[in-house]
Amino acid sequence: MDRRSFLNLLGKGLLASSTISLFPSLVWGKTSFDYALEGQNLIQGGSYEKAVKALKEAVRLDPESDWAFGLLGRAYRGLGRKAEAVDAFRQAVRLNPEDVYSRMMTEIMTQKPIPKLKKTKKPLTSLEKKALEEEAQMLSWLRSEDGLRYQVKRVVIDAGHGGFDSGAVGKAGLKEKDVTLDLAKRLHQRLQRSGGIKSFLTRTGDYYVPLSERTVIANQYHADLFISIHINANKNRDARGSETYFCSERASSKEAARVAALENAVLKYDTPFKKRRGYIDIEEILFQFERKLYWSESGKFARGFQKRFGQYLPLKSRGVHSANFYVLRKAKMPSILLETGFISNPRNESMLKQDVFRERIVDAIVRGLV
Ligand SMILES: [Zn+2]
Structure with a gap:
């Protein structure tokens, strides 16, 4: 019996308690x-x-x-x-x-x-051309140093914040939630046009989606990458650059812990999940084992991604870091969180208002993904 049917049976109450002895082997199934x-x-x-x-x-x-x-x-x-x-x-x-x-x-x-x-010679049909292009891309990618790592086919794009949660706000009034939504939509359109990678959005307008629900969406779509887009902010108005984060129990630095606290701030508005008495959440127990795998894959992917992303973005690369981001915690797939610049930096804020710069960011993300 596989894990899914085991869980189904358990849900229907068809399993006697004696079957629990099966459990240890299933944890690793x-x-x-x-x-x-x-x-x-x-x-x-x-x-x-x-x-x-x-x-x-x-x-x-x-x-x-x-x-x-x-x-x-x-x-x-x-x-x-x-x-x-x-x-x-x-x-x-x-x-x-x-x-x-x-x-x-x-x-x-x-x-x-x-x-x-x-x-x-018959001219190639557009389908054949596309196939040849894809083949060539795949081959050159296989030969590159990232070739044996993760390949993204289905991505869920999460525009950070939304609704009452505006995220960070720049000195000139630019709101993080508006920039992230626009970037997410542009990225989604770009990926749809180019084929190859299927994409889905966690929100398509200016409304609030609880952090935990964003990964539930990613899990439902069976995505192989979850990418949450954000703009950083700092009291120091000179702070600048881009960073990629992945989830870990402990923060990799004080700065990473600060960024996670900033992004997790909205958590206080989420309705907590109430546990029923005597209720054991088997999914949760199984997931505790699985997520270690996802997080280590996320770290590997984040390093390759930031290398390419940082190279194409006209911003300083601040590297890869990790911390406990609630929006990534429940993803059943590798997941990353991008900080594409600092809205608190006045120069960067005015750049972020421009279409041209937003397109550059999308370009850099696509290069990071492929
Ligand atoms: Zn944010």
Whole structure:
């Protein structure tokens, strides 16, 4: 029995207390998400045979995961097993009609080969061009030093703050919540246009979303990256630069603890989750083991991201740090929080008002992701 059906049965009260002896082995049971993640890494390392094995397990545990089916298609394709690849891509499209990549692969792979006799070269269709571009991008990325690390396919973009929570406010009146929303929307549009990475937003207007709910959204979308966008502030008006944070129990520095306290300030308005007496939250217990994995992946990803992000952003790179950010805490995937400059710095504030500069930030984030 896998973890999900175990939890379902438990929820329905069908399990007798004696079954609890099963529990220790289940704590360590891998989920569909784990197998899919493993498969993704194996594909990137070129181990298609092993990837197929892991991904078959992923779709067995979660037959509704279009992400896992898409990956399975890629793994089969890597092995040259065309029929099985097309089958898996078709499943992915059936589960998620918006899965552009799987749709494209299905179309390309089922096309009849062009007869060799024809001398006139047919111009490439836009789909074929896109496939070639993606292939080239993938190859150059594989050869780069980040090649064997994480690859983002589905990202949830979180615009920091919103509604009554304006976040930090600049001297000239610019509000963090407005800039983060605009950046999140621009990033979302950019990713939609370029394909490759699917994106979702936690908020699309000026309203308040509790910190804990933002990651719930990311978990529901089965994202493989959660990215929360913020603008920093400091009493020292000269403070400047960009930083990437990831979640950890203890802050990596005093400054990181200060930033986390700033971003967690709104927490006092969240309604606390009341525990029922005698109620054991098994999901929570399981998650305590899982999150260590997510946080260490987040740290690895954050370092690669900030390197590329900092390189393209016309701001000083302040590096990667970690602290206990509530907005990241419950993410069941690698998650990062960006501080894209300081709204408290008057020069930076006026830059942040400009469309051109906002586009530069979006550019830099996209480069960080790919
Ligand atoms: Zn913020």
